[in-house]
Amino acid sequence: MPHAVRFREAVALAGRFPLLSGLSLEVAEGEVVHLRGANGAGKTSLLRACAGLLAIAGGTAVVLGHDLCLDRQSLRREVGLLGHAGFSYEELSVEENLAFALRAARAPAERADAALERLGLVGRVRKTAVGACSAGQRRRLALAVLVARAPRLWLLDEPHAGLDHEARAVVDELVREAAGSGATVLVASHELERAAALCDRQVTIAGGRVLEPGGDAPLGAPIAALAGGEVGCDVA
Amino acid sequence: MWHDAVVVAGKDLRIEWRSRVGLNQVVPFALVVLLLFGLALGPDAGRLRAAAAGLFWVTVLLACLLAVQRSVAVETADAGRDGLRLSGLDAGGIFVGKAAALALQLLVLEVVLAVVAALLYATPLSGIGLLAATCVLATAGLAAVGTFYGAVSAGTRVRETLLPLLFFPVVAPVVLAATKAFSAALSHHSGGGLGWLGLLAIFSVAYVAIGTIAFGPLLEDG
Amino acid sequence: MSALVPPVDHGLFGEGARSDAAAASRQRRAQLALRVVGVTGLLGVVLTVWLGLWVTPPDAYMGNLVRLLYIHPSMAWDAFLAYGVSFLASACYLWPRTRDLRFDRLAGASAEAGVVFTAITLVTGSLWGRPTWGTWWVWDPLLTTTALLFVLYLGYLALRKVPGDPEVRAKRTAVGALVAFIDVPIVYFSVTWWKSLHQAPTISPGKSDVHGLMAWTMLLSFVAFSLVYVWFVAHRYRLAGLQAREEAEGLALALAERRAEGAASAVEENEVWT
Numbered sequence: 001m002p003h004a005v006r007f008r009e010a011v012a013l014a015g016r017f018p019l020l021s022g023l024s025l026e027v028a029e030g031e032v033v034h035l036r037g038a039n040g041a042g043k044t045s046l047l048r049a050c051a052g053l054l055a056i057a058g059g060t061a062v063v064l065g066h067d068l069c070l071d072r073q074s075l076r077r078e079v080g081l082l083g084h085a086g087f088s089y090e091e092l093s094v095e096e097n098l099a100f101a102l103r104a105a106r107a108p109a110e111r112a113d114a115a116l117e118r119l120g121l122v123g124r125v126r127k128t129a130v131g132a133c134s135a136g137q138r139r140r141l142a143l144a145v146l147v148a149r150a151p152r153l154w155l156l157d158e159p160h161a162g163l164d165h166e167a168r169a170v171v172d173e174l175v176r177e178a179a180g181s182g183a184t185v186l187v188a189s190h191e192l193e194r195a196a197a198l199c200d201r202q203v204t205i206a207g208g209r210v211l212e213p214g215g216d217a218p219l220g221a222p223i224a225a226l227a228g229g230e231v232g233c234d235v236a
Numbered sequence: 237m238w239h240d241a242v243v244v245a246g247k248d249l250r251i252e253w254r255s256r257v258g259l260n261q262v263v264p265f266a267l268v269v270l271l272l273f274g275l276a277l278g279p280d281a282g283r284l285r286a287a288a289a290g291l292f293w294v295t296v297l298l299a300c301l302l303a304v305q306r307s308v309a310v311e312t313a314d315a316g317r318d319g320l321r322l323s324g325l326d327a328g329g330i331f332v333g334k335a336a337a338l339a340l341q342l343l344v345l346e347v348v349l350a351v352v353a354a355l356l357y358a359t360p361l362s363g364i365g366l367l368a369a370t371c372v373l374a375t376a377g378l379a380a381v382g383t384f385y386g387a388v389s390a391g392t393r394v395r396e397t398l399l400p401l402l403f404f405p406v407v408a409p410v411v412l413a414a415t416k417a418f419s420a421a422l423s424h425h426s427g428g429g430l431g432w433l434g435l436l437a438i439f440s441v442a443y444v445a446i447g448t449i450a451f452g453p454l455l456e457d458g
Numbered sequence: 459m460s461a462l463v464p465p466v467d468h469g470l471f472g473e474g475a476r477s478d479a480a481a482a483s484r485q486r487r488a489q490l491a492l493r494v495v496g497v498t499g500l501l502g503v504v505l506t507v508w509l510g511l512w513v514t515p516p517d518a519y520m521g522n523l524v525r526l527l528y529i530h531p532s533m534a535w536d537a538f539l540a541y542g543v544s545f546l547a548s549a550c551y552l553w554p555r556t557r558d559l560r561f562d563r564l565a566g567a568s569a570e571a572g573v574v575f576t577a578i579t580l581v582t583g584s585l586w587g588r589p590t591w592g593t594w595w596v597w598d599p600l601l602t603t604t605a606l607l608f609v610l611y612l613g614y615l616a617l618r619k620v621p622g623d624p625e626v627r628a629k630r631t632a633v634g635a636l637v638a639f640i641d642v643p644i645v646y647f648s649v650t651w652w653k654s655l656h657q658a659p660t661i662s663p664g665k666s667d668v669h670g671l672m673a674w675t676m677l678l679s680f681v682a683f684s685l686v687y688v689w690f691v692a693h694r695y696r697l698a699g700l701q702a703r704e705e706a707e708g709l710a711l712a713l714a715e716r717r718a719e720g721a722a723s724a725v726e727e728n729e730v731w732t
Contacts, residue, residue, distance in 0.1 A: 013623060015622060016708055017712060018712055018716045021713050021716040021717050048318075052321075077324035083318065085319070086314055087314060087322065087323075088314055089247070089310065091251040091254040091310075100243065101323065104240070104325045106324065129254070206719060206720035206722075207716050207718065207720025207721065209720045388617070388630060391626070393620075398616060398620065401609075401616055405606055405609040405610040405613060405638075408606050412648050413648055431651070435647070435651075446636070450633045454633060
């Protein structure tokens with residue numbers, strides 16, 4: 001089975017700080033993986049790297065067949081990231097934001113209504129400017145965009161945060177449906193039990209790497225891809 | 237790319253339509269500047285008339301700076317930079333779309349300003365064809381360079397101060413050429429403005445082209 | 459802390475242990491060459507000053523002002539040379555096949571030199587203008603272009619100072635340099651057209667003949683200041699390289715520390731889960 005995500009000793013930097021410090025992870029297509037770890041462990045960075053938002057400074061990273069060292073743009077239409085920010089425009093209404101996102105991603109506009117209904121964004125809320133929406137409603141909008149775009153790889157960063165009971169159940173359903181339709185899902189979450197029930201497998205992140213079940217993080221592993229003071233990708 | 241440009245331009249114009257920041261803040265600001273120039277140069281109608289073209293374009297430039305900052309702020313408000321990158325839009329299309337939306341807003345501003353400047357500085361508008369052509373070409377150049385440098389400075393923490401330092405020297409030829417073309421039109425020598433139109437056209441084409449190509453790398457890593 | 463640093467592999471920062479000796483000798487040769495350039499350049503400048511101020515005669519028309527000929531044109535030439543090099547280096551950085559942070563450093567070093575030379579060009583040009591044209595500043599095409607160029611590259615240097623990831627900064631500034639450089643001919647043509655006030659070169663010898671010793675002194679000034687330019691840029695370039703290396707060494711340390719975070723929580727993890 002082909003891998004949706006294959007990272008090998010991947011390094012990603014923010015200035016001089018290593019967000020990912022040689023992370024290796026393989027996720028099969030259709031798998032639902034729970035990423036756990038303390039704050040600042042690198043969960044969000046891993047999700048952002050999977051979305052092609054982080055430059056890979058060392059090692060290899062392949063997502064949905066796209067080598068991120070060579071090209072981080074062409075995969076963008078195939079992934080959906082639910083991040084801390086909503087990526088929405090405050091002045092535009094809920095449905096206008098969704099319409100823009102769909103047009104930008106060249107997804108069929110007909111999916112908009114169903115997606116909004118699914119997330120309970122109906123009636124007056126649809127026409128409300130996002131600036132006037134509550135945090136939970138914005139979160140629902142971001143989820144609605146994801147549902148309507150129907151990506152091959154779902155990257156969910158704390159998907160349950162800030163949602164009411166009913167919406168949290170919807171999130172779980174959405175993840176199951178996505179997996180059922182063959183999509184791959186990475187969920188970063190502190191809600192261990194809820195996520196555990198949802199996912200096929202757990203991966204623990206710490207210090208910008210994946211912790212092996214044995215708990216040993218080899219310290220002296222060569223930082224092979226960094227050469228001459230300038231970082232670059234492995235060609236291999 | 238064109239599809240994406242239309243989508244982005246439509247989005248930006250719709251946001252302006254909703255928020256009216258340009259109409260309620262940038263236009264009044266430009267009017268204040270026109271008034272201040274009048275005060276600075278004194279009530280002598282002859283002197284104001286002689287300087288009218290230049291004052292108009294410097295005012296447009298100042299207003300353009302605000303419009304560019306607004307155009308950047310729209311994207312960076314809700315981590316929109318990541319949003320744009322994730323959206324799947326083509327970078328060249330984003331550049332053309334944002335520049336086009338900016339240019340359209342600036343053109344509206346210029347019409348209002350031209351009328352007010354004509355009244356304030358006692359300068360009857362003549363050579364309308366040349367005036368209009370100058371506005372279109374100069375605005376295309378301003379919008380292209382503005383959008384480009386807006387993106388350059390957007391990733392930095394010193395955006396407000398860096399942008400004018402980068403932006404103004406580059407568009408100096410635009411101010412010069414547009415002023416000359418305006419002066420020619422206002423003094424009924426429209427023929428003398430054609431050369432300047434050519435210069436504006438070259439400038440605009442060059443910077444629209446560069447911006448379209450260079451925007452991708454900027455958006456990704458800037 | 460030092461226990462956490464991974465054994466530093468020489469391939470990380472140097473040419474690898476094998477070629478250490480070769481690299482060292484190459485470096486020594488480069489340093490020697492640079493020193494020769496520097497000393498020659500400085501000697502040339504001293505000689506230019508001596509010839510320009512004491513040996514050469516005052517001009518029949520311009521008097522002692524003619525002595526500016528030995529500094530202003532060569533400064534202007536160096537400024538344009540510097541911007542040209544900066545532009546080429548930026549273009550090389552943007553071209554994927556020649557992408558190398560060394561080009562970024564070269565572009566920055568050269569632009570810095572260019573700004574210094576431009577400032578001197580402007581000052582000497584202004585000094586020339588005062589007695590010749592009666593004012594400190596004339597809206598002469600070349601002078602105006604040079605002034606705009608000065609501001610343009612001040613902006614470029616300001617952009618370079620913005621902190622950030624080296625690669626990001628390099629790409630951003632390279633694009634900025636490209637855009638600024640393309641503006642130069644447009645500015646020049648527009649300003650020339652705007653005001654063709656004076657003879658083409660700002661300081662032209664006019665009717666006076668530049669020959670003999672004067673011509674040689676002028677030539678010497680070009681050579682000497684160009685050598686100074688090379689020396690200046692090479693040193694700035696070297697310094698930028700050292701800074702980058704220091705950052706890279708910081709990176710290895712940062713990676714080790716980051717990984718150690720993981721190791722620490724792994725222990726915690728095991729304690730919790732066992």
